[in-house]
Amino acid sequence: MDHFAERVLDVVERIPPGMVMAYGDIAEYLGEGGPRQVGRVMSTWGGGVPWWRVVHADGTPVPGHERECLRRWREEGTPMRGERVDMRRARWDGGVATSSAEIQE
């Protein structure tokens, strides 16, 4: 565990139900590391956080847990597009832009 890992896990825990963040989004939000680093953290220590809310930039689910993801998303009412998350609507920005502007839907 390092500082970066703690920050990543902290952000993932804050993703509200029904929303998701891409690996790259988290890296960009933190301002350090990159998608691969976020992925590394999730694969190693992601067991204690809502990992199913972290997906690929195109909305495809976590490798090896597709079934689990689909189940969770359907349970939380995450907007979906076929077998993938509808990033256009489910993408969470970290609780900044949407909290005041609530962009388009």
Add this chain to the structure above:
DNA sequence: GGAATGACGATAA
């Protein structure tokens, strides 16, 4: 130090 690797991402074909 250099090469390979990986829960990534964007682009081209």
Add this chain to the structure above:
DNA sequence: ATTATCGCCATTC
């Protein structure tokens, strides 16, 4: 929509 490539960046060999 799917596959192939290239860029990225910390970790591991």
